[in-house]
Amino acid sequence: MTEFLVVTAVGADRPGIVNRFTRLASDCDCNIVDSRMALYGKELTLSLMLSGDWGAITRIESALPALGVELEFHTVIKRTTEHTAQDFTAKMEISLKGPDRLGTMSELTQFFAEQELELSGLRSLALKNGQQELHFSLNLPPQADSNKLSQQLEELATSLSLTCQITLLDVSEQ
Numbered sequence: 264m265t266e267f268l269v270v271t272a273v274g275a276d277r278p279g280i281v282n283r284f285t286r287l288a289s290d291c292d293c294n295i296v297d298s299r300m301a302l303y304g305k306e307l308t309l310s311l312m313l314s315g316d317w318g319a320i321t322r323i324e325s326a327l328p329a330l331g332v333e334l335e336f337h338t339v340i341k342r343t344t345e346h347t348a349q350d351f352t353a354k355m356e357i358s359l360k361g362p363d364r365l366g367t368m369s370e371l372t373q374f375f376a377e378q379e380l381e382l383s384g385l386r387s388l389a390l391k392n393g394q395q396e397l398h399f400s401l402n403l404p405p406q407a408d409s410n411k412l413s414q415q416l417e418e419l420a421t422s423l424s425l426t427c428q429i430t431l432l433d434v435s436e437q
Contacts, residue, residue, distance in 0.1 A: 266320040267296070267343045268313045270327065274336030276307035287330055288313055291323040312343070351381065351402040353409055354432040357416065361425035363395035374419055375401065378412065397425075 272284060281300060288295055293315040300309045313323065324340055331338035359371075368387060375382055384400035403409060413429050420427035 264317070265314050265345070266317050267345055268293070268315075268320050268323065269341050269343050270309075270311045270313060270323075271339045272309045272331065272336045273306055274331075274334060276302055276305055280307055280334060280336075281309060283330065283334060284309055284311065287326055288323060291315070291326060292319040293323050312346075314345075350405065352405045352434060353403040353407070354383075354434050355399075355401040355403055355409065355412070356430040356432065357397075357399040357401065358428045359397040359399075359420055359423075359425040360394060361420075361423065363389050363393055364423070367395070367423055367425070368397065370419070370423060371397065371399070374416070375399070378407075378415075379404075380407070380412075 270284070274280070285295060288311065293313040295311055296314050297312040298310065300307065302308075313320070315323070320342070327338050327340055330336075361367075372382070372385075381402040381404075382399065383402050384398070386396075386398040388396045390396065403412070409431050413431070416429065417427050
């Protein structure tokens with residue numbers, strides 16, 4: 264039976280760090296199912312979802328703390344199950360730009376939660392001129408009214424002094 268493990272590691276960025284984590288996964292007979300990495304300041308954040316049989320997952324759970332100490336990285340691991348995506352027929356890509364104000368992200372994510380939308384991606388970037396860029400990817404369930412959601416989102420963006428660009432992708436045929 265296939266087991267799954269989520270690994271998050273944070274530490275000072277240096278050449279070869281990602282390779283050390285991916286090599287350990289391979290050495291422990293784990294497959295990298297999904298991965299993300301980002302740089303925040305001088306810190307590297309690496310997230311991996313690994314799969315393998317019970318023995319492989321147990322080996323990497325045992326080996327990761329030592330690698331974290333060696334590389335001076337904070338690591339968090341958690342067993343999980345395979346992700347089962349909700350049934351959705353459309354994807355909404357949203358880009359917003361405007362003043363970087365406290366609480367903007369909270370108001371937007373509150374709106375998504377109230378609409379019971381699946382947030383599948385998010386990126387925020389504070390720009391040097393006091394502006395911010397926000398990017399969201401949402402999975403829309405079959406019963407969602409994309410026109411109404413777009414209108415409500417544009418109204419919310421206007422109230423937050425943000426420009427808003429919405430792209431709707433039909434994924435029902437994929």
